[in-house]
Amino acid sequence: MRVFEFDEDREKERYVEIMPVFFRVQHLILMITVGVLFLSGFTVLFHRTRASELLVAMEGGVEVRGLLHRSAAVVLLFLVLYHLYYILFSREGREEFQKLKLQKKDIADFIGVLRFSLRLSDVYPDLDRYSYKEKFQYWGVNTGLLIMILSGFILWFETASMLLFPKWVLDIVLIIHGYEGMIVFIILLFWHLYNVHCSPGNFPMNRVWITGKVDRELYSRDRRGYTGKK
Amino acid sequence: MSRTNVMVFVCSLIALLAAPPASAAGGDALKVSQCLSCHGKEGRETGARERGAPPIVDPGVLERSVHSGSRCASCHAGAAEIPHREKPGRVTCGSCHESAASSYQASIHGMDYLKGERDVPGCTTCHGKHDVLSVDDPRSVAFSLNIVDVCLGCHEDEQVEMEHALPGAEYFKAYRDSVHGMAVKRAGLNVAAVCPDCHGNHKILPADNPGSKVNRLQIPSDCGKCHPGIQKDYDESIHGKGLRAGIMDSPVCTDCHGEHTIVKVTDPSAKVYAKNIPRTCGSCHESEVISSRYALPKKRFSTYMDSFHGIALEFGMTKTANCASCHGYHLVLPSSDPKSQVNVNNIPTTCGQCHPKTSVNFARGKIHVEVSREGHKGVWMVRVFYTLFITALALLFILHIGFDLVQRKRDRKGKRAGSGEERG
Numbered sequence: 001m002r003v004f005e006f007d008e009d010r011e012k013e014r015y016v017e018i019m020p021v022f023f024r025v026q027h028l029i030l031m032i033t034v035g036v037l038f039l040s041g042f043t044v045l046f047h048r049t050r051a052s053e054l055l056v057a058m059e060g061g062v063e064v065r066g067l068l069h070r071s072a073a074v075v076l077l078f079l080v081l082y083h084l085y086y087i088l089f090s091r092e093g094r095e096e097f098q099k100l101k102l103q104k105k106d107i108a109d110f111i112g113v114l115r116f117s118l119r120l121s122d123v124y125p126d127l128d129r130y131s132y133k134e135k136f137q138y139w140g141v142n143t144g145l146l147i148m149i150l151s152g153f154i155l156w157f158e159t160a161s162m163l164l165f166p167k168w169v170l171d172i173v174l175i176i177h178g179y180e181g182m183i184v185f186i187i188l189l190f191w192h193l194y195n196v197h198c199s200p201g202n203f204p205m206n207r208v209w210i211t212g213k214v215d216r217e218l219y220s221r222d223r224r225g226y227t228g229k230k
Numbered sequence: 231m232s233r234t235n236v237m238v239f240v241c242s243l244i245a246l247l248a249a250p251p252a253s254a255a256g257g258d259a260l261k262v263s264q265c266l267s268c269h270g271k272e273g274r275e276t277g278a279r280e281r282g283a284p285p286i287v288d289p290g291v292l293e294r295s296v297h298s299g300s301r302c303a304s305c306h307a308g309a310a311e312i313p314h315r316e317k318p319g320r321v322t323c324g325s326c327h328e329s330a331a332s333s334y335q336a337s338i339h340g341m342d343y344l345k346g347e348r349d350v351p352g353c354t355t356c357h358g359k360h361d362v363l364s365v366d367d368p369r370s371v372a373f374s375l376n377i378v379d380v381c382l383g384c385h386e387d388e389q390v391e392m393e394h395a396l397p398g399a400e401y402f403k404a405y406r407d408s409v410h411g412m413a414v415k416r417a418g419l420n421v422a423a424v425c426p427d428c429h430g431n432h433k434i435l436p437a438d439n440p441g442s443k444v445n446r447l448q449i450p451s452d453c454g455k456c457h458p459g460i461q462k463d464y465d466e467s468i469h470g471k472g473l474r475a476g477i478m479d480s481p482v483c484t485d486c487h488g489e490h491t492i493v494k495v496t497d498p499s500a501k502v503y504a505k506n507i508p509r510t511c512g513s514c515h516e517s518e519v520i521s522s523r524y525a526l527p528k529k530r531f532s533t534y535m536d537s538f539h540g541i542a543l544e545f546g547m548t549k550t551a552n553c554a555s556c557h558g559y560h561l562v563l564p565s566s567d568p569k570s571q572v573n574v575n576n577i578p579t580t581c582g583q584c585h586p587k588t589s590v591n592f593a594r595g596k597i598h599v600e601v602s603r604e605g606h607k608g609v610w611m612v613r614v615f616y617t618l619f620i621t622a623l624a625l626l627f628i629l630h631i632g633f634d635l636v637q638r639k640r641d642r643k644g645k646r647a648g649s650g651e652e653r654g
Contacts, residue, residue, distance in 0.1 A: 190624060
């Protein structure tokens, strides 16, 4: 008689996989490239700081910094292109993307959560597969990425850009690139860092990006409609 | 009668007999050999000088000098008669070398000497005594490759510097490591600038004296003696024009290159080394005082340092554009001048030195972007917008975190509210 038996059904019952493996790989690539882009980008944005000097030295000089920054950008660009292909041309992606569209319900959910927090209501809204928080981050980061990619290419090929735009436009593009990078950073710092690392119950981090699975019980609490559990 | 006196008497007697009687006027009629009967080495006992015997002279030294063939009394005026009526005084070179003497007397050394200072250099310090040689003779103390050690002999001495309230030994010593000092020491070049080339040989004066060769107004023509091509450019530049107009704030050679510390432009310690140029130019062009006084564009240094060129340079990429790449270095001209490299019509060409395919777009906008409403309205507006936006975003996030923490504490149908799985 075996002492422990892996029961697949019970496993399925207990956990729900919300991040299949290729999502996790994409998340990992995104994490690494954005990290490299932050480190190599902020050395230029905050070039007057001692930290930047150290970072440039660590990165192997200012020319290597640029090379690193652009290499990470190219990898990220491929990731974005793949994602676009996935939501446009694969059935699964198209279906998944439908769930990410912003709806009136998201605003209602947001207000509902606020009301609940302020004790104006005793009912916590019933969220979808992707809650308003997740949608906000998806669209926020995507808008940021789009601006970063466009402005980044203008700056990368400055000579070609200057055939089209006068110098003062590039000055604006440069400052947009810097501040938009900061916004993406702020979203990650205040939003992502709190939601998946620092919020009660998740510290030091939510392991979903490694395992892909979450506890069905916990997951269902705020998604009664979605998981079919009341 | 002491033995010495007897000897002097005897010698004088011999000299008198050997030579026709010497009058004061025809003093130099005395032959050298006559003088040597007393001043020669022959028959001298050791210690005779201490006992009052006359000084000994090696006639060969004089014969090898520029003064060979001269009679002793030509210089030693008091020694025209034998026996000497009184002890002959100091030799005055000025009786022949008038212009040198008057220059020396007008110099700081000569004036100090007249004041009674005795530790100042005189003719013999640089030219020697009986062994005076032409300054072009490599054996001469005053020869270009030897003179530096003579000057520094005193000016490297901290004691001398203190006593005369001079800048200090380090200031002078620096010359030895300068490009000029090295050319003398290492390459043995006799055309490299040595002390007298800049300071003058006889009429040396402190730089604040208008008659000094190293006075601000004289510097460009001073350096121009060896660097005439550069002087020509400088004279045409706005800096040269400014100096000629009497604007003392206008930079001269030494302001950018240093004085005793001049080194090659490729030397990282040079003020004109690529990485240091912005600070060198910025010392005036970032200065509120100078920019305001002469109605110049302000903040040229900080606006450059915030540009991509400035950042790259600061992080060690020396091939990037620095001030001189666009504005020129000796021939700096204001952008209003059609010949200027930064004139609006020439900017595409100037940028084209590094950037392939430049167009008129390079000149549309400011190169030195000052982020202000007047400086660059677009950038300023974008910055204001983002500053407000990021601040608002951060505040809302913090607020949201607060609400989230509050609601997680609330009970919801017997369960911990909102402690469910959240991503994002």
